[in-house]
Amino acid sequence: MDTKYVFVTGGVTSSLGKGIISASLAKLLQKRGYRVTIQKFDPYLNVDPGTMNPYEHGECYVTDDGAETDLDLGHYERFLNVPTSQANNVTTGRVYQTVIDNEREGKYLGKTVQIIPHVTDEIQRRMKILGDSGEFDIIITELGGTVGDIESLPYVESVRQLKRKLGSDDSVVIHLTFVPYLKAAGELKTKPTQHSVQKLLEAGVQPDILVCRTEHKLSKEIRSKISLFCNVNQNAVIESIDASSIYEVPLLMEKEKLDKVVLAKLRLPSTSDADLDSWKDFLFKLKHPKNEVNIGLVGKYVELPDAYKSIIEAFIHAGAVNECKVNLTLMSSENLHEDTIEEKLKGLDGVLVAPGFGDRGIDGKISTIKYLRENNVPFFGICLGMQCAVIEYARNVLGLKTAHSTEMIKTIDPVIDLMESQKGISKKGGTMRLGAYKCKLEKGSKSYTAYGKQMISERHRHRFEFNNTYLEKFEALGMKAVGINPDNNLVEVVEIPTHPWFVGVQYHPELKSTVDEPHPLFVRFVKAALDNKK
Protein backbone atom coordinates (compact mmCIF):
# COMPACT_ATOMS: atom_id res chain seq x y z
CA MET A 1 0.00 0.00 0.00
CA ASP A 2 1.16 3.56 -0.74
CA THR A 3 1.90 5.74 2.26
CA LYS A 4 -1.01 8.08 2.80
CA TYR A 5 -0.66 11.70 3.87
CA VAL A 6 -2.94 13.80 6.06
CA PHE A 7 -2.20 17.52 6.28
CA VAL A 8 -3.58 19.56 9.15
CA THR A 9 -3.73 23.34 8.78
CA GLY A 10 -5.18 25.94 11.12
CA GLY A 11 -7.21 29.07 10.48
CA VAL A 12 -8.89 32.06 12.17
CA THR A 13 -6.75 32.02 15.30
CA SER A 14 -3.94 30.16 16.98
CA SER A 15 -4.38 27.90 20.04
CA LEU A 16 -7.31 25.94 18.57
CA GLY A 17 -5.63 22.66 19.42
CA LYS A 18 -4.23 21.41 16.11
CA GLY A 19 -1.77 19.23 18.01
CA ILE A 20 -4.54 17.57 20.01
CA ILE A 21 -6.74 17.06 16.94
CA SER A 22 -3.79 15.53 15.06
CA ALA A 23 -2.91 13.30 18.01
CA SER A 24 -6.56 12.26 18.48
CA LEU A 25 -6.98 11.34 14.83
CA ALA A 26 -3.68 9.44 14.96
CA LYS A 27 -4.88 7.54 18.03
CA LEU A 28 -8.12 6.49 16.33
CA LEU A 29 -6.26 5.33 13.22
CA GLN A 30 -3.68 3.51 15.34
CA LYS A 31 -6.45 1.72 17.25
CA ARG A 32 -7.82 0.54 13.93
CA GLY A 33 -4.49 -1.11 13.25
CA TYR A 34 -2.76 1.48 11.08
CA ARG A 35 0.87 2.47 11.66
CA VAL A 36 0.70 6.21 12.12
CA THR A 37 3.08 9.00 12.99
CA ILE A 38 2.69 12.76 13.24
CA GLN A 39 5.17 15.40 12.21
CA LYS A 40 5.13 19.11 12.92
CA PHE A 41 6.39 21.83 10.57
CA ASP A 42 7.02 25.11 12.38
CA PRO A 43 7.28 28.34 10.41
CA TYR A 44 9.84 30.17 12.58
CA LEU A 45 13.48 30.80 11.71
CA ASN A 46 15.08 29.21 14.77
CA VAL A 47 16.70 25.93 13.75
CA ASP A 48 14.95 24.38 16.74
CA PRO A 49 13.08 25.68 19.80
CA GLY A 50 16.03 24.77 22.05
CA THR A 51 17.32 28.33 22.09
CA MET A 52 13.94 29.87 22.89
CA ASN A 53 12.89 31.02 26.33
CA PRO A 54 10.01 28.93 27.74
CA TYR A 55 7.97 32.16 27.88
CA GLU A 56 8.26 32.36 24.08
CA HIS A 57 7.53 28.80 23.25
CA GLY A 58 6.54 26.75 26.26
CA GLU A 59 8.43 23.58 27.05
CA CYS A 60 11.13 22.29 24.77
CA TYR A 61 10.38 18.61 24.22
CA VAL A 62 13.40 16.32 23.83
CA THR A 63 13.23 13.07 21.87
CA ASP A 64 15.28 9.87 22.33
CA ASP A 65 17.65 10.90 19.54
CA GLY A 66 18.35 14.20 21.29
CA ALA A 67 16.28 16.55 19.14
CA GLU A 68 14.98 19.68 20.87
CA THR A 69 11.46 19.98 19.53
CA ASP A 70 8.04 21.59 19.77
CA LEU A 71 5.86 20.63 22.70
CA ASP A 72 3.22 19.19 20.37
CA LEU A 73 5.55 16.20 19.90
CA GLY A 74 4.93 15.52 23.58
CA HIS A 75 1.21 15.22 22.85
CA TYR A 76 1.94 12.89 19.94
CA GLU A 77 3.97 10.58 22.17
CA ARG A 78 1.57 10.76 25.10
CA PHE A 79 -1.35 9.79 22.84
CA LEU A 80 0.36 7.26 20.56
CA ASN A 81 2.97 5.78 22.90
CA VAL A 82 5.39 5.64 19.96
CA PRO A 83 8.67 7.59 20.16
CA THR A 84 9.22 10.52 17.80
CA SER A 85 12.56 11.80 16.51
CA GLN A 86 14.24 14.76 14.84
CA ALA A 87 12.47 13.88 11.59
CA ASN A 88 9.13 14.62 13.28
CA ASN A 89 9.88 18.32 13.75
CA VAL A 90 11.05 20.64 11.01
CA THR A 91 11.42 24.41 11.22
CA THR A 92 11.90 27.09 8.59
CA GLY A 93 15.36 27.63 10.08
CA ARG A 94 16.26 24.02 9.36
CA VAL A 95 14.85 24.15 5.83
CA TYR A 96 16.72 27.37 4.96
CA GLN A 97 19.93 26.04 6.51
CA THR A 98 19.82 23.05 4.14
CA VAL A 99 18.99 25.18 1.10
CA ILE A 100 21.79 27.64 1.86
CA ASP A 101 24.27 24.81 2.52
CA ASN A 102 23.25 23.24 -0.81
CA GLU A 103 23.79 26.55 -2.57
CA ARG A 104 27.29 26.93 -1.08
CA GLU A 105 28.12 23.38 -2.12
CA GLY A 106 27.12 24.24 -5.65
CA LYS A 107 24.16 21.89 -5.84
CA TYR A 108 22.04 24.46 -7.69
CA LEU A 109 24.94 25.69 -9.77
CA GLY A 110 23.85 28.18 -12.42
CA LYS A 111 20.40 28.68 -10.92
CA THR A 112 18.84 31.54 -8.98
CA VAL A 113 17.86 30.00 -5.63
CA GLN A 114 14.25 30.85 -4.81
CA ILE A 115 11.43 30.06 -2.38
CA ILE A 116 9.70 28.23 -5.22
CA PRO A 117 11.02 25.70 -6.17
CA HIS A 118 14.07 25.37 -3.90
CA VAL A 119 12.58 26.02 -0.48
CA THR A 120 9.28 24.29 -1.31
CA ASP A 121 11.17 21.27 -2.73
CA GLU A 122 13.16 21.01 0.49
CA ILE A 123 9.95 21.23 2.55
CA GLN A 124 8.36 18.47 0.46
CA ARG A 125 11.48 16.31 0.72
CA ARG A 126 11.26 16.58 4.48
CA MET A 127 7.49 15.99 4.49
CA LYS A 128 8.16 12.62 2.85
CA ILE A 129 11.14 11.36 4.89
CA LEU A 130 9.09 9.41 7.43
CA GLY A 131 6.68 8.21 4.74
CA ASP A 132 9.55 6.90 2.61
CA SER A 133 10.96 4.95 5.57
CA GLY A 134 8.31 2.27 5.02
CA GLU A 135 7.58 2.21 8.74
CA PHE A 136 4.24 3.96 8.53
CA ASP A 137 0.96 3.61 6.65
CA ILE A 138 -0.26 7.12 7.37
CA ILE A 139 1.73 10.30 8.01
CA ILE A 140 -0.09 13.19 9.64
CA THR A 141 1.63 16.52 9.01
CA GLU A 142 0.65 19.41 11.23
CA LEU A 143 1.50 22.86 9.91
CA GLY A 144 2.29 25.32 12.68
CA GLY A 145 0.95 28.86 12.53
CA THR A 146 -2.26 30.14 11.00
CA VAL A 147 -3.19 30.18 7.33
CA GLY A 148 -2.69 33.71 6.01
CA ASP A 149 0.55 34.33 7.92
CA ILE A 150 3.36 35.36 5.57
CA GLU A 151 5.70 32.78 7.04
CA SER A 152 3.21 29.92 6.54
CA LEU A 153 2.88 30.48 2.80
CA PRO A 154 5.77 28.26 1.62
CA TYR A 155 4.29 25.40 3.65
CA VAL A 156 0.79 25.78 2.23
CA GLU A 157 2.33 26.00 -1.25
CA SER A 158 4.29 22.81 -0.52
CA VAL A 159 1.08 21.06 0.52
CA ARG A 160 -0.53 22.21 -2.74
CA GLN A 161 2.35 20.78 -4.80
CA LEU A 162 2.66 17.57 -2.83
CA LYS A 163 -1.08 16.93 -2.92
CA ARG A 164 -0.96 17.22 -6.69
CA LYS A 165 1.93 14.76 -6.94
CA LEU A 166 0.45 12.27 -4.50
CA GLY A 167 -2.98 12.24 -6.11
CA SER A 168 -6.33 12.69 -4.43
CA ASP A 169 -6.60 9.13 -3.02
CA ASP A 170 -3.33 9.40 -1.14
CA SER A 171 -3.70 12.74 0.57
CA VAL A 172 -6.27 14.64 2.54
CA VAL A 173 -6.28 18.18 3.94
CA ILE A 174 -7.96 18.91 7.24
CA HIS A 175 -8.46 22.55 8.14
CA LEU A 176 -9.09 23.43 11.76
CA THR A 177 -11.17 26.57 12.22
CA PHE A 178 -13.10 28.42 14.86
CA VAL A 179 -16.86 28.94 14.93
CA PRO A 180 -17.46 31.67 17.51
CA TYR A 181 -20.67 32.20 19.44
CA LEU A 182 -21.92 35.78 19.41
CA LYS A 183 -23.73 36.27 22.66
CA ALA A 184 -25.51 39.44 21.58
CA ALA A 185 -26.87 37.73 18.47
CA GLY A 186 -27.36 34.45 20.30
CA GLU A 187 -25.87 32.43 17.48
CA LEU A 188 -22.82 30.69 16.08
CA LYS A 189 -21.06 32.50 13.26
CA THR A 190 -19.58 30.78 10.23
CA LYS A 191 -18.04 33.80 8.47
CA PRO A 192 -14.54 33.49 10.00
CA THR A 193 -14.48 29.88 8.79
CA GLN A 194 -15.56 30.92 5.31
CA HIS A 195 -12.83 33.56 5.17
CA SER A 196 -10.23 31.19 6.45
CA VAL A 197 -11.11 28.64 3.76
CA GLN A 198 -10.95 31.42 1.19
CA LYS A 199 -7.41 32.17 2.35
CA LEU A 200 -6.49 28.52 1.77
CA LEU A 201 -8.15 28.59 -1.65
CA GLU A 202 -6.15 31.67 -2.59
CA ALA A 203 -3.09 29.53 -2.01
CA GLY A 204 -4.57 26.78 -4.18
CA VAL A 205 -5.61 24.33 -1.47
CA GLN A 206 -9.18 23.12 -1.12
CA PRO A 207 -9.62 21.50 2.30
CA ASP A 208 -11.37 18.13 2.31
CA ILE A 209 -12.43 18.20 5.94
CA LEU A 210 -13.17 21.08 8.31
CA VAL A 211 -12.78 20.55 12.03
CA CYS A 212 -14.69 23.37 13.69
CA ARG A 213 -13.68 24.34 17.17
CA THR A 214 -16.70 25.63 19.03
CA GLU A 215 -18.10 26.25 22.48
CA HIS A 216 -21.61 25.18 21.41
CA LYS A 217 -22.98 22.28 19.42
CA LEU A 218 -23.12 22.75 15.65
CA SER A 219 -26.70 22.41 14.42
CA LYS A 220 -27.57 20.65 11.18
CA GLU A 221 -28.24 24.06 9.60
CA ILE A 222 -24.83 25.40 10.57
CA ARG A 223 -23.16 22.27 9.22
CA SER A 224 -24.98 22.59 5.89
CA LYS A 225 -24.12 26.26 5.66
CA ILE A 226 -20.40 25.56 6.24
CA SER A 227 -20.57 22.65 3.81
CA LEU A 228 -22.14 24.80 1.09
CA PHE A 229 -19.95 27.88 1.47
CA CYS A 230 -16.70 26.04 2.01
CA ASN A 231 -17.26 23.34 -0.57
CA VAL A 232 -16.82 20.30 1.67
CA ASN A 233 -19.20 17.37 2.15
CA GLN A 234 -21.58 17.73 5.06
CA ASN A 235 -20.18 14.65 6.81
CA ALA A 236 -16.77 16.30 6.55
CA VAL A 237 -17.84 19.21 8.75
CA ILE A 238 -16.61 17.97 12.10
CA GLU A 239 -17.58 19.54 15.40
CA SER A 240 -14.80 19.95 17.93
CA ILE A 241 -16.52 21.13 21.06
CA ASP A 242 -14.59 22.27 24.15
CA ALA A 243 -13.73 19.27 26.32
CA SER A 244 -12.93 19.10 30.02
CA SER A 245 -9.78 17.11 29.26
CA ILE A 246 -7.63 16.82 26.14
CA TYR A 247 -7.83 13.03 26.62
CA GLU A 248 -11.55 13.15 25.79
CA VAL A 249 -10.90 14.50 22.32
CA PRO A 250 -10.21 11.11 20.64
CA LEU A 251 -13.64 9.93 21.81
CA LEU A 252 -15.31 13.13 20.62
CA MET A 253 -13.62 12.74 17.24
CA GLU A 254 -14.73 9.13 17.06
CA LYS A 255 -18.31 10.22 17.68
CA GLU A 256 -17.98 12.76 14.88
CA LYS A 257 -16.50 9.98 12.67
CA LEU A 258 -13.40 12.00 11.79
CA ASP A 259 -11.37 8.80 11.36
CA LYS A 260 -14.00 7.24 9.08
CA VAL A 261 -14.21 10.31 6.87
CA VAL A 262 -10.40 10.41 6.60
CA LEU A 263 -10.17 6.70 5.76
CA ALA A 264 -12.93 6.96 3.15
CA LYS A 265 -11.15 9.88 1.51
CA LEU A 266 -7.90 7.89 1.46
CA ARG A 267 -9.72 4.82 0.18
CA LEU A 268 -8.64 2.74 3.12
CA PRO A 269 -10.91 0.18 4.78
CA SER A 270 -12.55 1.14 8.07
CA THR A 271 -14.43 -2.06 8.70
CA SER A 272 -13.36 -2.90 12.25
CA ASP A 273 -14.03 -0.28 14.89
CA ALA A 274 -11.27 1.36 16.87
CA ASP A 275 -10.69 -0.53 20.11
CA LEU A 276 -10.61 2.24 22.68
CA ASP A 277 -11.26 0.17 25.83
CA SER A 278 -7.97 0.94 27.59
CA TRP A 279 -8.27 4.62 26.70
CA LYS A 280 -11.81 4.70 28.11
CA ASP A 281 -10.61 2.93 31.23
CA PHE A 282 -7.97 5.62 31.75
CA LEU A 283 -10.56 8.36 31.23
CA PHE A 284 -12.95 6.75 33.67
CA LYS A 285 -10.29 6.69 36.37
CA LEU A 286 -9.38 10.27 35.56
CA LYS A 287 -12.98 11.40 35.94
CA HIS A 288 -13.88 9.33 38.98
CA PRO A 289 -11.02 9.73 41.44
CA LYS A 290 -11.43 8.10 44.85
CA ASN A 291 -8.93 10.42 46.50
CA GLU A 292 -7.07 13.63 46.03
CA VAL A 293 -3.62 15.00 46.81
CA ASN A 294 -2.14 18.46 46.80
CA ILE A 295 1.19 18.74 45.06
CA GLY A 296 3.31 21.85 44.63
CA LEU A 297 5.34 22.45 41.48
CA VAL A 298 8.12 24.88 42.33
CA GLY A 299 9.68 26.60 39.33
CA LYS A 300 10.30 29.97 37.82
CA TYR A 301 8.18 29.95 34.66
CA VAL A 302 4.92 29.45 36.56
CA GLU A 303 2.99 32.23 34.79
CA LEU A 304 3.06 30.02 31.70
CA PRO A 305 2.01 26.45 32.53
CA ASP A 306 3.02 25.33 29.01
CA ALA A 307 6.62 25.65 30.24
CA TYR A 308 5.90 22.56 32.37
CA LYS A 309 3.55 20.78 29.95
CA SER A 310 5.02 17.28 30.19
CA ILE A 311 5.27 17.43 33.99
CA ILE A 312 1.63 18.52 34.25
CA GLU A 313 0.51 15.73 31.90
CA ALA A 314 2.66 13.13 33.71
CA PHE A 315 0.77 14.01 36.92
CA ILE A 316 -2.54 13.43 35.11
CA HIS A 317 -1.38 9.96 34.03
CA ALA A 318 0.00 9.14 37.49
CA GLY A 319 -3.15 10.44 39.17
CA ALA A 320 -5.33 8.11 37.09
CA VAL A 321 -3.19 5.08 38.04
CA ASN A 322 -3.59 5.98 41.71
CA GLU A 323 -7.29 6.77 41.15
CA CYS A 324 -6.57 10.09 42.69
CA LYS A 325 -7.03 13.68 41.60
CA VAL A 326 -3.76 15.59 41.66
CA ASN A 327 -4.34 19.23 42.57
CA LEU A 328 -1.20 20.83 41.22
CA THR A 329 -0.21 24.27 42.52
CA LEU A 330 2.41 26.08 40.46
CA MET A 331 4.57 28.16 42.78
CA SER A 332 7.22 30.69 41.85
CA SER A 333 10.46 29.89 43.65
CA GLU A 334 11.17 33.63 43.79
CA ASN A 335 8.34 33.97 46.32
CA LEU A 336 9.64 31.25 48.63
CA HIS A 337 11.88 32.36 51.49
CA GLU A 338 13.22 30.42 54.44
CA ASP A 339 11.24 32.35 57.07
CA THR A 340 7.84 31.92 55.40
CA ILE A 341 8.35 28.54 53.78
CA GLU A 342 6.29 26.56 56.27
CA GLU A 343 3.32 28.86 55.71
CA LYS A 344 3.68 28.69 51.91
CA LEU A 345 4.01 24.91 51.73
CA LYS A 346 1.20 24.24 54.20
CA GLY A 347 -1.34 21.73 52.95
CA LEU A 348 0.93 20.26 50.28
CA ASP A 349 1.32 16.47 50.39
CA GLY A 350 4.38 16.50 48.14
CA VAL A 351 6.50 18.96 46.16
CA LEU A 352 8.25 18.69 42.79
CA VAL A 353 11.13 21.07 42.14
CA ALA A 354 11.27 21.77 38.43
CA PRO A 355 14.00 21.83 35.79
CA GLY A 356 15.39 25.19 34.73
CA PHE A 357 18.34 27.36 33.81
CA GLY A 358 20.10 30.27 35.50
CA ASP A 359 20.13 31.50 39.07
CA ARG A 360 16.82 33.36 39.26
CA GLY A 361 14.76 31.80 42.04
CA ILE A 362 17.46 29.32 43.01
CA ASP A 363 17.45 30.24 46.73
CA GLY A 364 13.73 29.57 46.97
CA LYS A 365 14.25 26.12 45.51
CA ILE A 366 17.01 25.33 47.98
CA SER A 367 14.95 26.56 50.96
CA THR A 368 11.98 24.51 49.78
CA ILE A 369 14.08 21.36 49.58
CA LYS A 370 15.56 21.94 53.05
CA TYR A 371 12.05 22.17 54.49
CA LEU A 372 10.84 19.03 52.67
CA ARG A 373 13.91 17.06 53.72
CA GLU A 374 13.70 18.05 57.38
CA ASN A 375 9.95 17.56 57.60
CA ASN A 376 9.68 14.26 55.75
CA VAL A 377 7.48 15.66 52.98
CA PRO A 378 7.80 13.73 49.68
CA PHE A 379 10.20 15.48 47.31
CA PHE A 380 10.79 14.90 43.62
CA GLY A 381 13.59 16.88 41.95
CA ILE A 382 14.02 16.95 38.19
CA CYS A 383 17.29 18.07 36.58
CA LEU A 384 17.92 21.52 38.14
CA GLY A 385 15.60 20.33 40.95
CA MET A 386 17.94 17.40 41.61
CA GLN A 387 20.98 19.68 41.41
CA CYS A 388 19.40 21.99 44.02
CA ALA A 389 18.83 18.99 46.31
CA VAL A 390 22.53 18.17 46.06
CA ILE A 391 23.51 21.79 46.82
CA GLU A 392 21.15 21.92 49.80
CA TYR A 393 22.51 18.68 51.24
CA ALA A 394 26.10 19.83 50.76
CA ARG A 395 25.44 23.10 52.56
CA ASN A 396 23.28 21.88 55.42
CA VAL A 397 24.42 18.31 56.04
CA LEU A 398 27.98 18.14 54.71
CA GLY A 399 28.67 21.61 56.12
CA LEU A 400 30.03 22.99 52.85
CA LYS A 401 28.49 26.43 53.32
CA THR A 402 29.49 27.83 49.94
CA ALA A 403 28.57 24.75 47.92
CA HIS A 404 26.89 25.64 44.64
CA SER A 405 26.60 24.86 40.97
CA THR A 406 29.18 26.50 38.73
CA GLU A 407 26.25 27.42 36.48
CA MET A 408 25.42 30.07 39.09
CA ILE A 409 28.72 31.14 40.61
CA LYS A 410 32.41 30.25 40.90
CA THR A 411 32.83 28.51 44.24
CA ILE A 412 35.39 26.49 46.19
CA ASP A 413 32.83 23.68 46.52
CA PRO A 414 31.39 23.09 43.05
CA VAL A 415 29.20 20.10 43.95
CA ILE A 416 27.48 20.59 40.59
CA ASP A 417 29.92 21.29 37.81
CA LEU A 418 30.18 21.55 34.08
CA MET A 419 30.57 18.19 32.37
CA GLU A 420 34.02 17.58 30.94
CA SER A 421 32.46 17.24 27.49
CA GLN A 422 30.83 20.68 27.86
CA LYS A 423 34.02 22.58 28.62
CA GLY A 424 35.10 24.66 25.64
CA ILE A 425 31.64 24.68 24.04
CA SER A 426 30.49 28.22 23.29
CA LYS A 427 27.69 27.67 20.78
CA LYS A 428 24.26 27.46 22.39
CA GLY A 429 22.11 25.58 19.87
CA GLY A 430 21.88 21.80 20.29
CA THR A 431 25.04 21.55 22.38
CA MET A 432 23.71 20.30 25.71
CA ARG A 433 23.78 16.68 26.81
CA LEU A 434 20.67 15.69 24.91
CA GLY A 435 18.57 12.60 24.40
CA ALA A 436 18.45 9.08 25.78
CA TYR A 437 21.19 7.66 28.02
CA LYS A 438 21.33 4.46 29.99
CA CYS A 439 21.21 4.35 33.77
CA LYS A 440 21.73 1.47 36.18
CA LEU A 441 19.67 1.53 39.36
CA GLU A 442 20.68 0.13 42.70
CA LYS A 443 18.53 -2.73 43.90
CA GLY A 444 16.49 -1.80 46.95
CA SER A 445 16.33 1.90 46.09
CA LYS A 446 12.99 3.65 45.74
CA SER A 447 13.66 4.23 42.07
CA TYR A 448 14.42 0.56 41.49
CA THR A 449 11.18 -0.40 43.23
CA ALA A 450 9.29 2.08 41.06
CA TYR A 451 10.74 0.91 37.73
CA GLY A 452 10.88 -2.75 38.72
CA LYS A 453 14.15 -3.19 36.81
CA GLN A 454 17.79 -2.18 37.02
CA MET A 455 18.59 -0.92 33.51
CA ILE A 456 16.61 2.07 32.34
CA SER A 457 16.96 4.67 29.60
CA GLU A 458 15.87 8.26 30.10
CA ARG A 459 16.16 11.56 28.23
CA HIS A 460 18.51 14.37 29.12
CA ARG A 461 18.83 18.10 28.55
CA HIS A 462 21.52 19.73 30.68
CA ARG A 463 25.11 20.92 30.78
CA PHE A 464 25.96 20.44 34.46
CA GLU A 465 26.26 17.29 36.55
CA PHE A 466 26.90 15.91 40.02
CA ASN A 467 30.61 16.36 40.78
CA ASN A 468 31.86 12.85 41.56
CA THR A 469 34.78 14.10 43.69
CA TYR A 470 32.20 14.71 46.44
CA LEU A 471 30.37 11.41 46.05
CA GLU A 472 31.95 9.58 48.98
CA LYS A 473 31.19 12.41 51.40
CA PHE A 474 27.56 12.51 50.32
CA GLU A 475 27.11 8.77 50.65
CA ALA A 476 28.80 8.67 54.06
CA LEU A 477 26.31 11.26 55.31
CA GLY A 478 23.15 9.69 53.91
CA MET A 479 22.52 10.92 50.38
CA LYS A 480 23.03 8.01 47.99
CA ALA A 481 23.69 7.94 44.28
CA VAL A 482 21.35 5.07 43.39
CA GLY A 483 21.37 5.55 39.62
CA ILE A 484 24.58 5.74 37.61
CA ASN A 485 25.28 5.94 33.90
CA PRO A 486 27.22 2.68 33.35
CA ASP A 487 29.24 4.13 30.46
CA ASN A 488 30.60 7.32 32.01
CA ASN A 489 29.84 7.01 35.71
CA LEU A 490 27.72 10.17 35.85
CA VAL A 491 25.26 10.30 38.74
CA GLU A 492 21.70 10.06 37.43
CA VAL A 493 19.61 9.54 40.57
CA VAL A 494 20.09 10.58 44.19
CA GLU A 495 17.96 9.45 47.12
CA ILE A 496 17.88 9.77 50.90
CA PRO A 497 16.92 6.26 52.00
CA THR A 498 15.84 7.37 55.50
CA HIS A 499 13.33 9.88 54.11
CA PRO A 500 9.82 8.64 53.14
CA TRP A 501 10.33 9.75 49.48
CA PHE A 502 13.23 11.96 48.50
CA VAL A 503 14.25 11.34 44.89
CA GLY A 504 16.22 13.59 42.55
CA VAL A 505 16.88 12.70 38.92
CA GLN A 506 19.31 14.35 36.51
CA TYR A 507 17.19 13.29 33.56
CA HIS A 508 13.66 14.23 32.47
CA PRO A 509 11.25 11.39 33.30
CA GLU A 510 8.24 13.56 32.41
CA LEU A 511 9.12 13.25 28.70
CA LYS A 512 8.38 9.55 28.70
CA SER A 513 5.06 9.43 30.52
CA THR A 514 2.20 8.35 28.25
CA VAL A 515 -1.44 7.33 28.74
CA ASP A 516 -0.51 3.70 28.03
CA GLU A 517 2.64 3.83 30.17
CA PRO A 518 2.45 6.40 32.96
CA HIS A 519 5.92 7.13 34.30
CA PRO A 520 6.77 4.90 37.30
CA LEU A 521 8.48 7.71 39.25
CA PHE A 522 5.46 9.98 38.91
CA VAL A 523 3.16 7.11 39.86
CA ARG A 524 5.23 6.38 42.99
CA PHE A 525 5.61 10.03 43.90
CA VAL A 526 1.84 10.55 43.80
CA LYS A 527 1.46 7.42 45.92
CA ALA A 528 4.01 8.75 48.41
CA ALA A 529 2.09 12.03 48.58
CA LEU A 530 -1.12 10.05 49.20
CA ASP A 531 0.58 8.07 51.97
CA ASN A 532 1.88 11.30 53.47
CA LYS A 533 -1.68 12.61 53.64
CA LYS A 534 -2.90 9.67 55.71
Ligand code: GLN
Ligand atom coordinates in the same frame (compact mmCIF):
# COMPACT_ATOMS: atom_id res chain seq x y z
N1 GLN B 1 20.65 24.27 34.17
C1 GLN B 1 20.98 22.93 34.52
C2 GLN B 1 21.99 22.33 33.57
O1 GLN B 1 22.18 22.81 32.48
C3 GLN B 1 19.73 22.06 34.57
C4 GLN B 1 19.05 21.93 33.25
C5 GLN B 1 17.64 21.43 33.38
O2 GLN B 1 17.01 21.53 34.43
N2 GLN B 1 17.08 20.95 32.29
O3 GLN B 1 22.65 21.37 33.92
